[in-house]
Amino acid sequence: MRVALAQINTTVGDIWGNAERVSSALERALEGGAEIVAFPELALTGYPPEDLLLRPGFVRDNLAALEEVASRVPEGVVAAVGFVDLESDLYNACAVVSGGRVLHRYHKRYLPNYGVFDENRYFREGKGAPVLRLDGTLAGISVCEDIWYPGGPAREQALAGASVLLNISASPYHRRKGALRERMLAVRASDYGCYVLFCNLVGGQDELVFDGHSLVFDPEGRLLARARQFEEDMLFVDLYPEEALVQRLHESRPRKEELEDEPEVVEVPGFRERREPAQSREPRVETLLPEEGEVLEALVLGLRDYFRKNGFSRAVLGLSGGIDSSLTAAIAARALGPENVTGVLMPSRYTSEASNADARAVAKNLGIDVRVIPIGPAFDAYRQMLEEVFRGLPEDVTEENIQARIRGNIVMALSNKFGWIALSTGNKSEMSVGYSTLYGDMAGGFSVLKDVPKTLVYRVARHLNRSEGREVIPESVLTKEPSAELRPGQRDVDSLPPYEVLDPILEAYIEDDKGVGEIVAMGFEEEDVRRVVRMVDRAEYKRRQAPVGIKVTTRAFGRDRRMPITNRYSEGRPGIR
Amino acid sequence: MRVALAQINTTVGDIWGNAERVSSALERALEGGAEIVAFPELALTGYPPEDLLLRPGFVRDNLAALEEVASRVPEGVVAAVGFVDLESDLYNACAVVSGGRVLHRYHKRYLPNYGVFDENRYFREGKGAPVLRLDGTLAGISVCEDIWYPGGPAREQALAGASVLLNISASPYHRRKGALRERMLAVRASDYGCYVLFCNLVGGQDELVFDGHSLVFDPEGRLLARARQFEEDMLFVDLYPEEALVQRLHESRPRKEELEDEPEVVEVPGFRERREPAQSREPRVETLLPEEGEVLEALVLGLRDYFRKNGFSRAVLGLSGGIDSSLTAAIAARALGPENVTGVLMPSRYTSEASNADARAVAKNLGIDVRVIPIGPAFDAYRQMLEEVFRGLPEDVTEENIQARIRGNIVMALSNKFGWIALSTGNKSEMSVGYSTLYGDMAGGFSVLKDVPKTLVYRVARHLNRSEGREVIPESVLTKEPSAELRPGQRDVDSLPPYEVLDPILEAYIEDDKGVGEIVAMGFEEEDVRRVVRMVDRAEYKRRQAPVGIKVTTRAFGRDRRMPITNRYSEGRPGIR
Incomplete structure (x- = not known):
């Protein structure tokens, strides 16, 4: 069973441009013999669309684009396309498309609302953990944050017999995040005894950079394939769902667990599983950047x-x-x-x-x-x-x-x-x-x-x-x-501690939210720490007027760290009890 | 039964300053003979504390301040104090305090996460709808957004027999909001047949202004008392809970409804209800500003x-x-x-x-x-x-x-x-x-x-x-x-439509999220509308670098309207299909 992860670079708001990008990637995937093609989260709207989602016209346009994209997916092929669904409310959704039709609309269940994310502002949580029947194989679908929850839909899909778990994402970059994702996805694969396929967005959007870095893990949690970082890419992988069965026979953990609800099964008519792909291809593993x-x-x-x-x-x-x-x-x-x-x-x-x-x-x-x-x-x-x-x-x-x-x-x-x-x-x-x-x-x-x-x-x-x-x-x-x-004669060290001292204090205070006492315990001078903390608090009004810039740390200023300007709480200000 | 609504001006982060402000207002309320004293939502931390909530030291300090405030509340008096509670997670909470002790910690159930609000980012939703037994009278407590839901905790409390519903709020001002609040609260009072007491925050915090304008409605939905707008104030009101009973005997609606769960009853030891206050006082109704x-x-x-x-x-x-x-x-x-x-x-x-x-x-x-x-x-x-x-x-x-x-x-x-x-x-x-x-x-x-x-x-x-x-x-x-x-000779109208035309177009597009077609249908020239919409979309990068300013409309730029800068969706740009 050949899968293509279409790691494309979408643009927020450019619905018809995104639809074209999806369509042309689909064409290349089909030429490469793919039977399952995945696109990133909210591929049609771009991510994050923010308050554009409050405009009915915007949501309607994205639904029209989905219909157009769907018409290009032939029978025997399944595409997973991120879009915004509108029922009685908005959902961050993944369309399961085959034979020119939308067969199912999966609604993201876990909406991130921390760090740079604001999804509770726009979307209602979805329900259920549907599995697709692809001839003899069951496959589960989820969207981004869903796979970060060990008890989320992927677990239910695995217990329901899925051997392939496909996750479409718009997971933004910060340093060391790639390693974190790889570790987590490997453990999901081995915990559930399933192939795990992670298709991520790539590209810059205001302060966010999506790093691509799409991944495939085998049912033992070994890395099978890795796409390029920071570039568009199309990652082909041949899956052998029987390997998931073998893994399950060796792995007793799923046997001891019980599903609360019978999952919905989505039939994919006309899908014929090939035991071996026409021309099997070696999966590609790109080298990680330092x-x-x-x-x-x-x-x-x-x-x-x-x-x-x-x-x-x-x-x-x-x-x-x-x-x-x-x-x-x-x-x-x-x-x-x-x-x-x-x-x-x-x-x-x-x-x-x-x-x-x-x-x-x-x-x-x-x-x-x-x-x-x-x-x-x-x-x-x-x-x-x-x-x-x-x-x-x-x-x-x-x-x-x-x-x-x-x-x-x-x-x-x-x-x-x-x-x-x-x-x-x-x-x-x-x-x-x-x-x-x-x-x-x-x-x-x-x-x-x-x-x-x-x-x-x-x-x-x-x-x-x-x-x-x-x-x-x-x-x-x-x-x-x-x-x-x-x-004359000005030097940064006349106004600031040396950067080798300043930077770790800043990281502890800004990224890790440590208090003065904890930072001092890391080995810094209390006077330095108090001075730095005071300066950081007092500079908030300046940062608010800075141009947008690119997030690379775990907590960038802007939508990632939301601090009041008027703020009388400061561990750096003595005299406040 | 005498109630005092302490409409105070707190400051974000100034936990001990806020605690002092609460304590001195409490003193004035007690001098005025109050038996129930209410303070605004998150009175101890200020509102909105934003990412300060991610610092454990900040949350601990607010809990210590609550203990200090609690020690000042005598037996026979109940105070409702907004604070941040920490159990296994954070809650936007209201402490019920009497006789020097915290008797109950109510957790806000409906967390607003729209407009200027981000409460899902920080808090877990509470459960239940407790009622306080104040000698012979039952009173319900809720926090801000809770009372905006017709099926929320206030309804359950009323069905459980409460005749007094106390809501502590940090409801920010925008024009016409005061009238909206008065209408809604009047209907809650008459729907439930209860006194409704609304104690709001007052003061400026970065872009937000809280307008005070605390209110009391009687069980028929008539305005009993109104505090000053945009100033600190202490609103005393004498309640006669039997009036709620009279209203219930006349009003059959609550009789037809059923409570799903038996609400928790919080006993307030030492509270003695007086049928008549020592010196009854005429409730004060401040005139509304134009x-x-x-x-x-x-x-x-x-x-x-x-x-x-x-x-x-x-x-x-x-x-x-x-x-x-x-x-x-x-x-x-x-x-x-x-x-x-x-x-x-x-x-x-x-x-x-x-x-x-x-x-x-x-x-x-x-x-x-x-x-x-x-x-x-x-x-x-x-x-x-x-x-x-x-x-x-x-x-x-x-x-x-x-x-x-x-x-x-x-x-x-x-x-x-x-x-x-x-x-x-x-x-x-x-x-x-x-x-x-x-x-x-x-x-x-x-x-x-x-x-x-x-x-x-x-x-x-x-x-x-x-x-x-x-x-x-x-x-x-x-x-x-x-x-x-x-x-030389420059005039605004050389670059912009006259303001009498521009302003309604802006209101429709920015505050009401109307599309070009809808705005044209309101009677404006399509060319004007397209031009204005295009200008608004393109100016986003500028607005991001503007100083903070005061919100007075329903959608202010900043945390209220969150638009991407990189945004290819524009109904104002012809050529985009």
């Missing part, structure tokens, strides 16, 4: 899709000669082509010659367009304009911010004049503690490194150099001391 | 609380002589005191003398501080800096945006130097269609009119003049044609 490679590919795909899906092709960004803008430029050049990237050097009186040289070197290595616009004239103008109001007051962060904002304005002026998207270049460590200027370095339509901690920025940059086999980002950029260069 | 007055008070309270709860006292904003900045200044002056507001005139070559005069007149009428900083020098500097890059290209919106961003930078420089919060002045109509400059007029820490459509801005401004009994906002500001004054 962690830095995953992050790099996530950033490249996230950036490329943000531009493409919004109808833009060119980027502009400030180049300072620092690591963040250098890596952002390199990612933009890889995602869009170097001919589509403009770097702007905007030196001030505090910019060192070394910084200018580094910025030029990066641009040269990447082959991108460079412009140089010194910010002195505007800075002088602002000083003159503010002279009377600021008379007698010392210089402070105000003057630093003015410089950063002049740079932001220049980048935005280029963006406005030429129709380019401005990229902001800040990293997650800065964003976390608010070490950044609102409307200055935070200005832009898209933020590439927003969720990448500074220490990981370095690791990804070195990986990029290795993977290119040359020094794209010069060693001097990788080794010099971080500085904003907004006043 | 719609413009409600909106004005919501904006004043929202602004005042944002400043106060974040520890700020002074505001700065650009004054253009237009209606939006004039009304924003007037609201800031009312909320913070005129001595705490600085208006900045930032004229350009395109600014008319009339605009400068109007801006000065507004500042004078309000008695606020004024600064004048012409933006010419910076504009010249930017032109010079960009001359080479822009050579040969015509002027366009880029140059307009540069001027707006210079103003944004100046306001932010004053904010940075003096520690003032910058107010942005855009209205909802502009924000909807993206007729605004990111980092320019959209710059600031807080946006007062972000959710107020332009036509409502005018109505509120006229109401403000009426309520002050003088022309705070000059007639010339109210009647002149809207213009951004960023190029």
Whole structure:
């Protein structure tokens, strides 16, 4: 029995474009001899459609697209297509399609509503655990979150005799998630004695990147096939359902369990099981990327899709000669082509010659367009304009911010004049503690490194150099001391703990929700921890106005971590009992 | 039986401050002879606590605060206090407290997860519909959303014999919501033949304003008492539970219904019912504000609380002589005191003398501080800096945006130097269609009119003049044609339909999720509708970077309307099938 997992890149809202993508993948799957073809969760609407789901016209269009797709599925073939179903309420659904008809509409039972997910906002929970009768073989269908519940529909389907469990997903990437998924799916396969097939979405959608990485496990939980990460792919696999039977005869656990309800059986007319496929093919197992490679590919795909899906092709960004803008430029050049990237050097009186040289070197290595616009004239103008109001007051962060904002304005002026998207270049460590200027370095339509901690920025940059086999980002950029260069002799460590200390504190506080006491117990200075926690809490208003950026950690700012701005609870503020 | 509804203003995260506020209100209620005292939903944590709930330390602190509050409630008195309960999971809960002890922990059953609400993200649903035995009277308790369900716990409690239904709420304001609540609660009272007591939160929290407006209805559904809107208040009411019995003898509906489960009865030891209160008092019914007055008070309270709860006292904003900045200044002056507001005139070559005069007149009428900083020098500097890059290209919106961003930078420089919060002045109509400059007029820490459509801005401004009994906002500001004054002769109507046409289209599309066809059927030009819809969809990336502002409509941008930026679905884009 030949299965094809169609790991496609859909776009939210582009219902007819998605339907075309589904149809053409279906054609390729059929040409490859597939009898079962799976598409990602909500393939027709894209994921996550958010409040578009509250528009009746949108839901109706998706139902019409499903009919059109269904008409292309011949008899003898089953396709599983994610869509939004409307009965008396909305469901996140999977259509079972064969012979030109929708045979069954499975409704997702477990609706995730944590992290980046809001499915309880839109959908009603489904019921039941139907199995498809494919000639002599029973197959179970489920949607994404369903398979994460050990007692969910997959268990019921296995106990009802299914030997194949197909799960269609839109599971977003964060670092180390791929390994977690593989471990969980392997255990589901061996617990239930079934083939487990996981077909995931791929592509960028605002802050989310779906990593593809579709998988097939055999009934003993061994990895049979793995699709590419961060690319469209079509994964063919030949299944031998008798292997599931063999596994069951050896594995007594399912025998000791009882099903509460008899599951619904969906007959698939005209499906003829072949014991052996016409030409058996070796399943393909793609090599996993290392962690830095995953992050790099996530950033490249996230950036490329943000531009493409919004109808833009060119980027502009400030180049300072620092690591963040250098890596952002390199990612933009890889995602869009170097001919589509403009770097702007905007030196001030505090910019060192070394910084200018580094910025030029990066641009040269990447082959991108460079412009140089010194910010002195505007800075002088602002000083003159503010002279009377600021008379007698010392210089402070105000003057630093003015410089950063002049740079932001220049980048935005280029963006406005030429129709380019401005990229902001800040990293997650800065964003976390608010070490950044609102409307200055935070200005832009898209933020590439927003969720990448500074220490990981370095690791990804070195990986990029290795993977290119040359020094794209010069060693001097990788080794010099971080500085904003907004006043003489400024260094990041004058305002922040060193990044090797800062980043683990941030991870503990932001990603793991640890308290001050717990973080101190990890071996950090209490003063450092309190200071960092206070800074993170106070920077919430800034982060709210940051451009969207790509999620790569377990808790990105934005829809993933939802904190009040007005918030008097802070373990970092002494004096609050 | 004397009840006090303690309509207090809590702060998210300020657990011990909230506990103190609860305790001091309790004291005043006891002095007033109350035997039942109710506090708002989640009074101890503030509402909505969002992801603070994911920190175990936060939940533990709230439980400790509950114990402290409980110790202050004497025997013979019952208090209902909102808090977060932790058993095997989290619950949005109401503690029934008497004689120094927590007698019962009611768990909210209906968790709202639409609009601004995300309660499924944090809480497990409760079970049951307990009634308290208060000597001879049974009383039911529920939390907010519970009472909006006709078949919810209040129904069960009424069928179980309760004659008093107490609901503690954190129900946020939007225009016309007060009338909706009054109607619904009146019907609950007469349907069930019970007193209905609704104790609501008051105060601003980021984009939400809770309007107080606590209510009491008698068993025939007549309004007995109404607390103040948009202010702290303590509403005393004397109940005569026999009236509920009389109502039941006259009303046969409850007799025809059957309870599925016997409700749990919570005994309240030491409670002695008095047939007549010591000194009976006439219930107080506050007059309802007109719609413009409600909106004005919501904006004043929202602004005042944002400043106060974040520890700020002074505001700065650009004054253009237009209606939006004039009304924003007037609201800031009312909320913070005129001595705490600085208006900045930032004229350009395109600014008319009339605009400068109007801006000065507004500042004078309000008695606020004024600064004048012409933006010419910076504009010249930017032109010079960009001359080479822009050579040969015509002027366009880029140059307009540069001027707006210079103003944004100046306001932010004053904010940075003096520690003032910058107010942005855009209205909802502009924000909807993206007729605004990111980092320019959209710059600031807080946006007062972000959710107020332009036509409502005018109505509120006229109401403000009426309520002050003088022309705070000059007639010339109210009647002149809207213009951004960023190029010679510019008028809003050159870029947008007139606001009398634009606003109803926006309301239909944004608040009511109507499609193009439906909006055209309301009587608008198809071309206008398509253009507006397209502009709204395309401005999503801008709105994401706007400061928080106060919700006054049914669907404010932000957590209330969650739209993808990357969104290929648009009824406004022809060519997409």
